[in-house]
Amino acid sequence: MILIKNATLVTQDNKRRIVENAGLFIERDKIKDIGQSKTIEKKYARQAKKVIDGQGKIVMPGLINTHGHLAMTLLRGYADDLSLEKWWLKHIYPAESQFTPHHVYVGSLLAILEMIKSGTTCFTDFYYYEDQVAKAVREIGMRGILGCAALDLPTFAFKSPLEALEQAKKMIRSTKGDILSVALAPHMFQTTSLKTYQQCKEISKGNNLLLMTHLSETKGEVDYCLKKYKKRPIEVLFKAGILDDKTLLVHCCWLNKKEIKILAQSGASVAHCPISNMKLASGTMPLTEMLKAGINISLGTDSACSNNSLDMFEEMKTAALLHKVNQLNPTVADAQTVLDMATINGARALNLEKEIGSLEKGKQADLIVLDFKNPHLAPCHNVISHLVYSAKGSDVETAIINGRVFMENREIERVNQDKVLDQAKKFAIF
Numbered sequence: 001m002i003l004i005k006n007a008t009l010v011t012q013d014n015k016r017r018i019v020e021n022a023g024l025f026i027e028r029d030k031i032k033d034i035g036q037s038k039t040i041e042k043k044y045a046r047q048a049k050k051v052i053d054g055q056g057k058i059v060m061p062g063l064i065n066t067h068g069h070l071a072m073t074l075l076r077g078y079a080d081d082l083s084l085e086k087w088w089l090k091h092i093y094p095a096e097s098q099f100t101p102h103h104v105y106v107g108s109l110l111a112i113l114e115m116i117k118s119g120t121t122c123f124t125d126f127y128y129y130e131d132q133v134a135k136a137v138r139e140i141g142m143r144g145i146l147g148c149a150a151l152d153l154p155t156f157a158f159k160s161p162l163e164a165l166e167q168a169k170k171m172i173r174s175t176k177g178d179i180l181s182v183a184l185a186p187h188m189f190q191t192t193s194l195k196t197y198q199q200c201k202e203i204s205k206g207n208n209l210l211l212m213t214h215l216s217e218t219k220g221e222v223d224y225c226l227k228k229y230k231k232r233p234i235e236v237l238f239k240a241g242i243l244d245d246k247t248l249l250v251h252c253c254w255l256n257k258k259e260i261k262i263l264a265q266s267g268a269s270v271a272h273c274p275i276s277n278m279k280l281a282s283g284t285m286p287l288t289e290m291l292k293a294g295i296n297i298s299l300g301t302d303s304a305c306s307n308n309s310l311d312m313f314e315e316m317k318t319a320a321l322l323h324k325v326n327q328l329n330p331t332v333a334d335a336q337t338v339l340d341m342a343t344i345n346g347a348r349a350l351n352l353e354k355e356i357g358s359l360e361k362g363k364q365a366d367l368i369v370l371d372f373k374n375p376h377l378a379p380c381h382n383v384i385s386h387l388v389y390s391a392k393g394s395d396v397e398t399a400i401i402n403g404r405v406f407m408e409n410r411e412i413e414r415v416n417q418d419k420v421l422d423q424a425k426k427f428a429i430f
Contacts, residue, residue: 001047002026002400005037007054007369010383012061012343012358016336018383024059026365029403034361050405052398056373058383061358062121062366062399063312064346067212067250067271067300070125070133071099071107073114074428075305084218084280092305097156103427104129108136110424111310113417116142117410118311118393121366121401122346122356124248124271124300126185126212128157130171134180140415141406143366145350146171147185147212150200152193161196165203172207179402183210183248188217189225189233194240201242210246210350212271213237216259217251218282234259243268248349250300252290253283260286264293269349272341274319275309276302287323288332298349299341311393316342320388335388369398 002025009019011034023040025033025048033040045051072092079091099107104127115123125133126147137144148168150161158164171182184200186192197213204211216222216233225233234255237243243266250271255263263270272285290297299319301310316338323333347357356366370391372380377395380386399407406412 001028001044002050002052002365002403002405003040003044003048004052004054004059004369005041007037007057007059008372008383009034009359010058010060010387011360012340013360022054022059024359024367026400026403029364031359031361031363031365034359052369054369056371057397058370058372058387059359059367060370060387061343061356062368062401063119063342064298064350064357065115065120065123065300065310065312066248066269066298066346066349067273067302068111068123068125068310069127069303070111070123070136071104071127071129072096072303072305073110073310074099074103074107074424075303076308078305080279080308082280084282085220087280087306099128099156101129101132105132105136106420106423106427108133109140109415109420111304112136112140112142113412113415113420114304114310116140116399116401116407116412117396118313119368119370119396119399120310120312121368121399122350122352124183124212124350126250128155130167130182131174134171134175137180140412141401141404143179143356143401145181145183145210145212146175147183147210149185149187150196151187151191152196153191161193161199165199168200168203172203172209181209182207183212186211186213188214189221189228189236194229194236197237197242198240201240204246208246210248211242212248212250215249215252216254217277219254222254232256232259234262238262238266245269246351248298251277251282251285253277253285255286255290257289260289260293260295263290264295269296269298269345271298271300271349272319273300273302273315274322275315276306278318278322279306284322284326287319288327291337296345296348297341298346299338312342313387313391313393313395316388335382335385338388339384365400365403367400368396370395371397
């Protein structure tokens with residue numbers, strides 16, 4: 001049982017309340033109570049096994065990274081400054097084809113460390129050998145969605161889409177009753193047939209799971225879809241019965257007005273990855289139009305080799321600035337909208353909004369504590385503005401996931417960081 005006192009709480013609840021001089025009490029894995037610090041201390045001080053003094057600190061929901069490829073941290077900085085097609089087909093895919101299951105395990109450990117230390121408490125992965133990702137996650141401890149990739153092309157992890165789907169079914173059986181869950185992850189139109197998409201959707205529906213896929217990341221992908229299916233990507237997936245409230249579409253840089261309308265009607269969510277899209281010059285998602293249509297938009301970093309960081313604070317700031325300059329309008333992508341994308345919208349995208357994404361009584365205790373006693377955060381006229389435009393991942397000093405303290409004073413006790421870094425250097429291919 002954990003008592004946090006004297007803090008400023010950024011709740012991200014329906015009213016987006018900010019509570020000064022606040023207290024919060026955690027019992028087991030849930031937030032039991034929130035209120036003024038003196039009241040919470042009086043009610044729970046004797047029960048608390050741990051007390052965190054939040055003086056000069058911000059307590060907020062843990063950030064939710066809705067798109068990434070954890071093991072690709074081992075390729076950070078490799079093959080930079082190339083087009084997506086050349087980057088992936090000629091460099092990244094051949095390099096990762098040399099990965100063994102142990103590479104995936106080590107790369108995932110490295111990614112989890114980076115995410116926790118920069119304020120992420122829940123992630124989605126989209127990769128291969130997800131059993132090795134699960135092994136790494138359980139070793140450190142984190143909430144996550146394990147997206148089992150499916151392609152029609154042979155990969156280093158499977159030779160056929162049938163084998164990929166069998167691996168996914170095995171993962172589903174092994175993660176029930178866990179804070180980890182599984183998603184089906186058909187890769188993208190150029191590598192994955194519509195039949196495989198439909199098989200993935202059948203499995204996800206039968207197990208009440210999420211389906212995630214890359215979509216309309218580049219103009220080339222849209223052109224491919226038009227040539228093969230005579231329709232644009234959103235139209236193809238909608239007609240095939242793929243789109244619903246358990247579908248997460250990644251990127252969506254090249255949607256037209258008709259697609260935006262269809263997407264809004266479907267209830268599917270989107271993972272926006274602005275830094276990756278900018279680095280690979282893939283395109284700019286029509287954020288304003290999508291928000292006006294009522295589409296739920298979350299935020300993701302993508303992989304460490306197309307970003308090259310997993311810091312969601314960087315992602316928030318970039319998202320806000322990109323859309324302002326793209327539209328020559330400083331009022332779009334305001335700080336509150338972007339913070340929503342990294343918290344409650346992310347929870348909604350993963351169908352976890354009843355559990356995480358905000359600080360409320362009865363929700364799972366996934367939260368972070370930021371030290372605001374830093375020069376780059378002073379003075380503080382607006383907490384939300386500071387979180388989006390000024391804060392850094394390194395300002396996070398404590399991370400609590402599922403009611404357990406996983407990082408305190410920037411130290412993660414459950415893992416030897418130096419050992420992980422040494423392993424990562426050893427298993428980096430280049």
